[in-house]
Amino acid sequence: MKTILNDIIEKPHEGEIKYTPKDFKPDVDVRWCAGCGAYAVLSPVQRIMPELGIPKEKIVSVSGIGCSGRFPYYMETYGFHSIHGRALAIASGLKISRPDLSVWVATGDGDNMSIGGNHFIHTCRRNVDINIMMFNNEVYSLTKGQYSPTSHKGQITKSSPLGVLDDPFNPTSLALGAGATFVGRGHDKDRKLLQYLLDRAARHKGTSFLEIYTNCRIFNDGAFEEFTSKDTREETTIWLEDGKPLIFGKNKDKGIILDGYTPKVVPINNGSYSVDDLLVHNEKDSTLALILSDMSFNPELPRPMGIFQSLEKSPYDQRVEDQIEYEIKTKGEGNLEELLLGESFWEIK
């Protein structure tokens, strides 16, 4: 069914699709605090964009409320800075109606896990082809320092002066449980790896979810220090690589084995275990993804970074298109006059 919208959707890009990261930087001041982890997300996004080969006019970034909400203003593409928690629902409506667009959502732990939690799980479940970048700083920053659904138990914040009582969400487990087909985690101190994750997320068909540890210097400085600092991260984190055994440690001397369903750290340099005994990562194994994600809050285990899962499944927006196509193919394009006449009509002469 052709409409005037087709003129826009089908219009080819004029000129070569060739960009540099600079093309994605609009002429505005970025107003995040100095040293904010969000800068470390913006820059790799602007770096990978030229490599995706998508015309700028087909890229849309959508955000909710919070420090992450400013993201669209800093991308020289189409953008929509919406209301608290609703970015994913807006992005879903946009992507379902316009599958030709590349839709990016910038959100935060408050925006996405708390007020927008319902939209998050349902977007994952439907597998709408949207890229979600969740800036997790484990605190509400724009409202000046209250605890968030990812704040840890005991955390002292403005709204928990005596310590947080609730347990946090593990965002990657929540995403996996909700059926997200692509789930990964990175952080603001390793841009190269973040760039890799963003590129993979962009190329994934369906909902991609990236939890990105972003340090908030003002309200929760150093929250991820032990996992992100160059001094400690090789010991405290493990990089998930598809098809590779799970090895970590400064000297690559430790690995993960499965004891029943429980992951355990074992040494691989003292003769008791070898690389062959280790768990091998498989991005297509959704059970493994849950086990690996569950390692996250276990102080005995390294915190996984990288891609937990990447499954192929038709995105919801594609299914909507397919259903329309099938209906038209089997029943013919709808005749509006017939629709108006309904099942039974009569004529007055």
Place this chain on the structure above:
Amino acid sequence: MSKTVEHLDEVTVRFAGDSGDGMQLIGTQLSDTSGFAGNEVNTFPDYPSEIRAPEGTLYGVSAFQVHFGTKNIKTTGDFIDVLVAMNASSLKVNLQNLREHGIIIVNTGGFDEKNLKLAAYSSNPLENGSLEKYQVFAIDMFDEIKKELDGLNLNPKLVKRTKNIFALGIVYWMFDRPIEPSIAWINKKFKGKEDIVLANVKVLKAGWNFAEKNPVFKKQYQIKRASLEPGKYRNITGNQAVALGLVVASRKANIPLFLGSYPITPASEILHAISGYKKYGVKHLQAEDEIAGITSAIGAAFGGYLAATTTSGPGLSLKTEAIGLAIITELPLVIVNVQRAGPSTGLPTKPEQSDLLQAMYGRHGEAPMPVLAAASASDCFNMTVEAARLALKYMTPVILLTDGYIGQATEPWKIPGMEELPDLTPEFAKDPETFAPYKRDPDTLSRPWAIPGVQGLEHRIGGLEKADVTGHVSHDPMNHQRMVELRKEKIERIVNDIPELELTGDKEGDLLVLSWGSTYGAAKTAYDKLIDEGHKLSFAHLKYIHPFPKNLGEILFSFKRIFIPEMNMGQLKTIVQSTYLVPVIGMNKVQGKPFKAIEIEEKILELLNQKEP
């Protein structure tokens, strides 16, 4: 024995039985057939809120009322002329509304000991003389059907289920309705199921013949054709009309339709209908909640779709924040609120007009937007197209108020030709040289609709206040003042683009009856009757609540007294009084039921009598 024939101007028939008795089905048949026979028709289904209430109970009674006649059929009928009761409970529940000397057709099979007990009758009303003031036709319908279908070797369950069709046959005879349309319908509906077609057609004819041959039925009634404009007609509910209105508006706008919606009574039928329109290229999302319903629609509007969300009161409350976003981003959006009785869950299946103030003012910040209200089931179509027209032309969300009454009531709708409807094609911004996100059209003050996909127009919109013209984030005090004023003026300018209020009756005088929304039917019926009786008064009906039609003030100032009946505690009254500083006499019914014409008539008479004591 020969039968006599009496002519009637109008009649109200109510079919009542168990949920599983097929009352909705035969009600719809009588309604369609009466339309086919050239009458004006107005119907209302009345079913229990329980999904499958236990058989024979008082709370499980399902009914369908059909009001048809030669002219002025604008309500579902104040009183029942003919009550078809399939069991004791359905008699008990509906008797109170039966006209004196009215006709009762009962199925005696539904009056056994168990039925009587479930209906809390201590003795059988068919035998104890309590129905003396009515004309009662007591028929063992099942027994008659068995005789008719004997020897055909049909499934006994199927045979039992045709009782409703037998009753329909009797009613068709009584009002001299043609049976052919229903036979055609049966053939179409049960195509390929020969035994069902055979049984139903035979039973329909049997019902007719039973009345024709039985000496108890002495009188047949004829209702002359209405003088209707030539054209094709169908019966339509308000909810169906909204669904069709949205599809037609998108076609006339030459852009696709997106509906983001969450199921809620009594608006869900709109979602049901639209979700089946895939072959018309329509997209929809049954969202995870009301908020996602509207925000997904806002996303689609940003993408260049005619976007809509449909809901009822509690859902409108949840959408409120997002409506503000659509207002500040100035994106087109149609919001349909099929009002029900509140607050909270209230009476979820019953109508009310109590969301008017919410629609007008229920948002944080200065957030004006157009508010329209449909007058009847078929008017829901016109007003939906109108809501879409205003949304697209003025780049604004628009609220259309209907309610559970007109949402589910049916009336004949003259099917419009596509060419009769206005062209709604919007213009997408395309020129990077002249584009600025908030550079307004000098006439409408609407901003350009710049959708993703257009090279060179990359820009950002959002809920933060934007600088006039450029659309950059702005906290400048004077800019906010200007933007608030511009958004307000944009909506106010719509006044020049909507019809003036139509006044019926004298241009000035003592009393003006002013109705809005679904009270139209009862108010206009009452008005017409009083005018016929020689009283002096005038009538007007509001479909545009914001902005009000240009001439409303002038009309109000031409009458000594203004009377507004509404299904709330005086919400339009409040707005009219505060806008025009004229006193208004209100009439407020909040019983989960629409006004009866007689209720409004009596109140008006009381007012007219007050004038000259």
